[in-house]
């Protein structure tokens with residue numbers, strides 16, 4: 511066990527956790543919440559319940575869900591911890607038991623060497639809202655109450671840890687996902703039926719364990735990102751971290767027919783890079799096109815001599831399945847992360863992409879939203895919604911207008927925190943024109959710490975939730 515380091519920058523300011531689980535009705539609104547915007551915005555993020563032990567990383571906190579329910583132009587707020595098995599054990603002990611990812615795994619703990627925090631993302635599929643982590647079983651959550659039902663293992667068919675970014679095909683209703691491990695098999699792929707049955711899993715061969723956060727789908731293909739953030743335990747004996755970026759190792763992109771097997775993966779090699787999140791992928795003739803936020807390198811500890819390390823920008827790779835060639839280009843000079851689209855077009859060519867604009871601050875903050883138009887000549891044109899002042903947002907989710915007739919007809923929803931006023935809010939922006947004033951700002955009754963991924967759950971989905 512390490513020492514208590516409550517001085518971590520990720521335990522201060524608006525990275526610091528909140529401790530109260532509250533319910534609040536009839537929130538104050540600046541502007542007007544559109545009557546058509548009926549449903550729930552829920553965001554996941556790290557929020558340690560007990561004083562962390564050892565060195566604390568932002569990724570280490572217990573999952574906390576912050577939900578805003580919108581109906582008839584009114585808003586209510588509720589926040590709840592994800593009651594994971596590890597957190598329940600810590601609640602029994604009234605103290606932290608597990609350290610975080612900057613400390614060695616605690617192989618002596620019988621319940622597991624690491625704690626599944628369920629703190630990273632959310633996805634709604636086949637009547638279930640699931641919270642997800644980097645490498646663990648999903649937890650099912652009730653709606654609209656945000657209570658934890660417990661681990662969801664697909665009737666015990668799930669045999670490997672799942673990552674945070676499954677994809678739901680908007681036409682077939684299938685959910686595709688993967689999991690990775692630092693011991694063989696390093697990569698596993700899974701397909702869930704539209705009704706929530708885990709149909710099959712398939713180990714995919716890659717040469718060494720890597721941190722693989724996201725992937726992408728098209729109607730016919732699944733795209734895996736085998737990037738050189740490798741896990742080599744032998745590094746520890748040299749006094750280094752086991753997980754490290756290898757800048758002289760290729761980035762490998764694997765393209766698999768959706769229902770194919772390991773033998774059918776086509777691998778393409780490109781220059782070393784790291785990607786946390788994909789925006790989308792699609793098919794164009796013989797090509798599979800991937801758009802994602804690319805960093806030239808990435809180091810978890812932040813100690814890296816590359817000035818571009820850790821700075822994400824939207825980037826396009828075109829993989830030609832008949833010639834085996836790759837073309838790639840930077841799509842935008844603006845550092846941005848949390849890329850999202852209108853998910854009704856997931857896996858298909860999209861005209862628009864949205865992302866949060868990375869602020870030039872030492873800690874990860876986002877000072878606005880951007881919208882890229884991919885159909886413009888040359889590089890995509892960009893619109894910016896700048897927050898101004900010391901106001902920072904998180905991931906923005908696109909919510910389609912129920913009667914929308916264009917891809918961008920709808921709204922972007924994100925939490926914003928004003929560090930000067932110490933006030934959090936839900937920001938609602940018209941996605942057709944980011945340069946307009948916000949449609950509405952919903953003032954929140956308590957601080958919402960900076961966090962990770964969000965989801966929009968429509969009223970129909972809330973009612974269909976098991």
Ligand SMILES: [Fe+2]
Nearest residue numbers: 674723787963
């Ligand atoms: Fe993520």
